[in-house]
Amino acid sequence: MPLLLLALGVLATSGLAAVAAGRRAEWATRAGVSGAVLGSTLALVPVISVLASGSPIAFELPWSVPGGSFRIAIDPLSAWFLVPLLGLAAVTAIYGGVYLAAHRGERSLGPPWLFFNALVATMVLVVVARNAVLFLIAWECMAVASFFLVTFDHDREAVRKAGWIYLVASHLGTAFLLALFAVLGHAAGSLDFERMERIADLSPTLATVAFLLAVVGFGTKAGWVPFHVWLPEAHPAAPSHVSALLSGVMVKLGIYGVLRTLGLLAGSESAWWGWLLIGIGAVSGLYGILCALGQTDLKRMLAYSTVENTGLIAMGLGLSVVGGVTGHPWMARLAHAGALLHVLNHALLKGLLFLAAGAVLHATGTTDMERLGGVAKRMPWTAAAFLTASAAIAALPPLNGFVGELLILLGAYAGLAAHESWLAGLAVIAALGLIAGLVALAFTRAFGVVFLGEPRDASARCGADPPPAMRVVLVVLAGAIVVLGMALPWALSSPVLQSVLDLPVGQPDVAAVFARLGLAFAGFAVLLFAAALARRGLLAGRSVESGPTWGCGFLRPTPRMQYTASSFAEPVLSLFAPLVRMRRQIAAPQGPFPLSAALAERAVDPFLSVIYAVIFAALGRGLGWFRWLQQGRVQLYVLYIAVTLVALLVWATRVAP
Amino acid sequence: MLLALLLVPTLCGLAAFGLRASRPRRALLVLAALVHAGLTLAAWRRPPAPVWQGSLALDPPGLLFLALTSVLFLAAALYAVGYLAREEAGRRADFEEQFLFANQPEAVFTGCLLLFLATMTLVAVSQHFVILWIGIEATTLASAPLIYFHRQHRSLEATWKYLMVCSVGIGLALLGTFFLSVAAARPGAEPVPLLLSELMAHAGELESSWLRLGFVLLLVGYGTKMGLAPLHTWLPDAHSESPSVVSALMSGALLNCAFLGVLRAYQVCGAAGLARWCGTLLTFFGLFSLALAAVFLLGQTDYKRLLAYSSVEHMGILALGVGLGGSATFGALLHAVNHSLAKAMLFLAAGNILGMYRTKAVHEVRGVLGVLPVTGALWLAGLLVITGSPPFGMFLSEFTILRAAVEQGRGGVAALYLVLLGVIFVGLSTAMLGMVQGQPPALAGAPRGRDRWLAVGPPAALGLGLLVLGVWIPPTLDALLRAAAHALGSP
Amino acid sequence: MSAAGLAPPLLGLALAPLLLGIVSRTKALFAGRRGAPLLQPYHDLARLLKKGAVYSPTTTWAFRATPVVTLAAGIAVLFVLPFGSLPALLAFDGDFLLFAALLAAARFFTIVGAFDTASSFPALGASREATFSALAEPALLLSVAVLTYLTGSLSLSTMLGAITGLEWRQAGPALVLVAAALFVVLLAECSRIPIDDPGTHLELTMIHEVMVLDHGGPDLAFVLYGSALKLWALAALVAGLLVPVRTGQVALDGLAFLGGMIGLAIVLGVVESTMARLRLHRVPQLLVGASAFAVLALLLALR
């Protein structure tokens, strides 16, 4: 545990050193990046030891804050969340070092690195905290640090608005967490987590209230649908390495929070909790991916895809709760393991996708898919990385994305096979089936439109692969995905990981399943390699020329005639029209010889523009009426005093005895 | 020792009226502030002996608020030296309506400032209810001329409203004191003297119906001075029109003194077993203040009025904390400490912004981080403090009050409290974030304004104190807070 | 990993193009023509494998990866498929998910390849293909869910292995609905008549064909062979369901299964000759209908 504290210290001091470096950007970046990488690696050591040994390590310090005590511990659940957190933090720090260099002139790079390291430190604290006050302080400091990172480029109005929405959403979310820990603290008599775990007489109503508060509070951070509104605003606004960290890891802390609360309320759950999570998960998944299909900005699309993935995880959790309550140990444990695996996989995938999007932004200056195209020709490495990640997130076999969803679905099917809680299984299967198809559509669209074909606009023609540091990061992450994909089945058949993920042993003999799956993955990889060799062999001797693409008789095909992102997604979106509102701007062709015409279509998030905007406007108007009270005449002010006095005197003499 | 605490500022104040040259007068101001702080520190280490048969004595709540007033006055004095140096003599154009106006002669301003400190000290040390009343009335009279520093019609209007509303309020407090003395007149033996210790000792024999009416009158009287809604009407006008130094002192220290008045009355009622009854009154006022502050903070366009309404909100939280009783009293006192430091820091920072941008409209101020980096950082830190976000101290106190509300099973109060805090956060963040971020408009002054040392030092020091309080409460302060909470009847 | 275990995949590799031949022969007989010889697909493949290739300058390695992945996925699927009562080489709990994922991989890279040619027609077909397969995916998974419910097992081989005559008598209607749903999925995935017309020449109406428009020579051979294998795999599912011959002797079950496959190919030919293409906006209704069949089957099986 001292190593973890040392790591936190390193992160803090390097952040302050970065600020002290002030205007000298190189020193600030060097301090920040080295601090982040050193801190992360230092912290990884105790985490790996806990994962290997499976026994938690704890540390405690008295703290003069009311109700608080500096109590931290790493147990297998925390360790599981720390691995992607620290890994991604180190990698994005290296990437960010080069990425922010472009902004050297505009503003000093000290504060961004301070907030980056502070964000990493507070995220680590959130995961290891075992006292409510420490947890809440780390939670809100994490939100504040990430707010400053999101509004790094606050000269742009859109970034400022996104930052504001983000801060308000996270603060209101924390209000629910305050209530949650007040309720649990009251029931347990103390704010320490292990006292909360052993609440003897937790009444069902109290447990339900606590659960609902946790779902709303942590759901806001996890980006589940009714509370997801800030995510598609904040993540695209942030610099890419920050949005990689936010989408990859910070969103998962919401999931961690729900898991921890379920741990605290263990034993007093009820079945409908699982149903609620499945419902939220299904809606988040479907709505998230449909909105992603409607977006024309690459980073917004990736942000919405995060909403979808947290939906998947929520469905996994829901299934595990339903399985747990209706007495289905291995259905619960399969879904639980699937959800945890998806947390790790998605952190890796979404991190790489955002970094690749950042490389495209860094090179071409835009992430608007309607103007990009043919980027792969000048950025082969980034294209390869993006394709690997897209294939993995679409759950294609040889890669790691597939294993997570396999476990969740296996849990659902296990429920069906045992004829128990089949409806929950059915709901998850239907939702996951549809979502998997749409995810494939979304990411083929993203990769195809941005990287393949011809550039649709002058801006997309320039740009090359990012500088070596960023390129190495992309390659390392892509390599990690492939290696993890191939190695995961074998690793899962080993007892170590099974204990961490609490995988069931016995009825569906999990070890055999993963051994066979590993074999299948290896076989498929060999087949791929063989087919490629065969193709090369066949073409070796033959004439390979190049000729224009088949244009079906068009005289002069221009790149503008290519399928755009919105036209590719139009058939699906028209199917789900009521769910996703498309705002269409048409400049219709005028006159017999139209000079120009334009059509732009963008998916508008009804939650933000309809529900929340209406609520806030109504609140503003409603409260505005009371502003008349302060209208400036002193006579009325004195009258207010007199009226209050008379009212209180009447209350004092008549009402209260 | 106590008399020294009172006499030093009074004499310096009177001397300041006489001093013609401004440089020695400013030195006197800072000197008096330093001496007062030194005396307070000494009083903290070794509580001084009561004076005047116990009428003036320093008990834990008094010491707490005295220390706060002293620290704030020191910071304000240092800031004032820089501020007065920059305020050029003669007539200048008003930046809103462009008419010409002259400032109040500096001697009057400095003198009144020192008298203001003296009166606040009197309130902090007084144990006798009438002396307490005299002290609070004196604070009003000492601070009225301070509001009228910029001699133009808006600040005159603010001064008149301040005088009229507060005087009526405090008149009611006097009536309340008389009701208290009626309650203390035991039919048989001779009446209990209006000393706090005596009243608490003989609390059982006090006639409860007069005591109740007395508490109501004292609550309304001192509540007006404290800024509880709907008696708060003078507060936004006074704070937006007076110079930032004065609004910092008023928000940070004066409201606390009025709060001390309410606490004294609450102590007596608590001893007489009316704690529950008074608690409901205080809780009502607390929630009503929070609601009203939420109404006026949402869509507020003047950032000094924004801070004023935030003061109304925090006074509401204090009243709610004391009203709930139990561990919430400790939370309320900790909240008072945090609020005083935070509000003083914010008003001083607002002064810097006003000096550079020459406007009080929120939407006309942009990119403070670009023009005045340190002030911008302080402004952002201030937003985090007053909205109760960690790593600053107010989060702890607000969470303690919430836990107390939940522990007493008052779910409705807790829910309403959280909802109102949420709405207030939206109002504050909309206004204050817009000012700090973005491109600064083309300013007449230096494009990259230099943060003067004197203008930024005091608020930065207060900010540092807040950051420390957020993470670690020094043991001595913790002991003092617990003693004060115990004096207020919490277990 | 017995030698007998290897037989089904090899048979599949050998006989897959034959199904295409049978289908085209049936359509020709319906139309009163003699039709191409049954082994025509084999000749086409051989001819294409001997040719060179022409690539458009806009294409990158992604375009060249399409045929490789399509073929590899097609072959890999065979190792998961049961051959009548004979279990698959790699049967494990959840292998049907690998089955669906392999098909998805082939489709993913075909769509990516379609984008690479920078012309709007392949992307047009890709958009339709992606939409319809997104709707077909739940139908496939739900049908397998019904089989899981009925047979209580999680592996494709044991599931289809347990579909005996007795099972048909007990849950006849449910199995019919599941077979119908799987048949519709087959039509959608292999882009047969009611959803897509493999024989059309007008790019605007194509779905699958237009995506592979620009492939030539060995690439086209790999793609055609891959889609033939996909047809064989999906047909194996439907045939495995419809031919409940589970006698235990390997030869008898194998022959019955092959007969079922050929019968299915003939039925496919009949369907293609008798029906016209559905209008594009009606196809989603058909696919959702298939999912509805599966759910209905499950409700029936509940009793």
Next chain:
Amino acid sequence: MTTESPWLDTLMALIVFTNLRLLGSSRLGACIRTVALQGVFLGLLPLIAHSNDLDWRIVLLAFAGMALKAGVFPWLFFRALRGAKVRREMEPYVGYSLSLLAGIASFAVALWVGSALELPNRAISPLLVPVALSTMLVGLFVIVSRRKALTQALGYLAFENGIYAFGIGIAHEAPFLVEAGILLDVFVAVFVMGIAIFHIRREFDSIDTAALSSLRD
């Protein structure tokens, strides 16, 4: 307890009379003189109440009070009034006749409340509490219903007189310093108001508080 001297009731009646005159008169000069008169009557109250056990402190306080309220304040208000052209409260928020009715109503309320509040030890006269309460109510009413800043100051003075009267009646044995403190505070409050009114007249060249309502939300 003090003897029930007949003079006390007449004093009470006179105070009530001054209240009604304050409500009824529209000329500012008359109002100032009325409040001064009220100050005098209040000064006489303790003298008559403790006519048998007089000591120098009560006498000194009474005369100091009368000197302030009858001498200093009227001089201060007349000086503030000097520059202002207008001498008459033109259109108050509540008409004069209505104000008189309100004055009588306030006296009735005061009587009802006074009887309800039974005092532990009998005050110097049964009428004292009602008169004190009605003077306070009249003071508040004048502040709320008049437009001129000066009239509001006079209203505040009447309000303080009411509280002071209540104080005299009840806390008759408060230490000297305390009584002196209250008197001093009231004096300084009214003195500062006078200066403020002087500035208002100089700034707005009218003392109508309608001009004083530009600060609003």
